[in-house]
Amino acid sequence: MEAELFPRSRVRIAPGAVHVPDWLDADRQRWLLGACREWARPPAGLRTVRTPGGGTMTARQVCLGLHWYPYGYARTAVDGDGAPVKPLPDWLATLAREAVATALGPEAVPPEPYDIALINYYDADARMGMHRDSDERSAAPVVSLSLGDTCVFRFGNTETRTRPYTDVELRSGDLFVFGGPARLAHHGVPRVCPGTAPPSLGLTGRLNITLRVGGFRPDPERIMGDSPP
Numbered sequence: 001m002e003a004e005l006f007p008r009s010r011v012r013i014a015p016g017a018v019h020v021p022d023w024l025d026a027d028r029q030r031w032l033l034g035a036c037r038e039w040a041r042p043p044a045g046l047r048t049v050r051t052p053g054g055g056t057m058t059a060r061q062v063c064l065g066l067h068w069y070p071y072g073y074a075r076t077a078v079d080g081d082g083a084p085v086k087p088l089p090d091w092l093a094t095l096a097r098e099a100v101a102t103a104l105g106p107e108a109v110p111p112e113p114y115d116i117a118l119i120n121y122y123d124a125d126a127r128m129g130m131h132r133d134s135d136e137r138s139a140a141p142v143v144s145l146s147l148g149d150t151c152v153f154r155f156g157n158t159e160t161r162t163r164p165y166t167d168v169e170l171r172s173g174d175l176f177v178f179g180g181p182a183r184l185a186h187h188g189v190p191r192v193c194p195g196t197a198p199p200s201l202g203l204t205g206r207l208n209i210t211l212r213v214g215g216f217r218p219d220p221e222r223i224m225g226d227s228p229p
């Protein structure tokens, strides 16, 4: 972990997109990491995501609340072991609301509860291409929490996958929230910086947790999309 002379300050990266450095203290990071390790176990645990074009995502993923697959949501791990997705605990939904209030202000906290978490694990070579989080039906802000290795997080625009964008260093404990006019901005992770996790955390690699509101009706088994890859 790098130690600055001055603490890093919060930055509004774009209207509706705010980076809050060091939002999670060391104890909360450890707690969250312990929880991620449990969620990553089968059934419906950490998996490699296959894309419809025949490729695989380099970040591996586990979901809570609803299961994301390219490109929709389901109640079971339709592209994994088929088991029911693990529930999203109330404390994590509450943490998401606190995050939005901190980053964007209390008026930006959505009325509906956060009901989806996507947890991505990046090893030293993993990255994530520019994309939009557009499979949800709600406009509620996306909350992103980072643990472990630092990464370069690229936050772009709603129109194109390319410039203009801003590269932000996300470190262990950082919060990033994007909502309002930034909710559908393209973003990605071009690079992880291996060996930069705080040694006391005990994680090799990087974990990112995004919390989202699905905005789906309670019933159907497969909520969007057609067949899994």
Ligand SMILES: O=C(O)CCC(=O)C(=O)O
Residues within 6 Å of the ligand: 118, 120, 128, 133, 144, 153, 170, 187, 188, 189, 208, 210
């Ligand atoms: O790992 C990150 O910081 C971003 C993850 C992301 O964009 C996603 O899960 O959709």
Ligand SMILES: [Fe+2]
Residues within 6 Å of the ligand: 131, 132, 133, 187
């Ligand atoms: Fe995303």
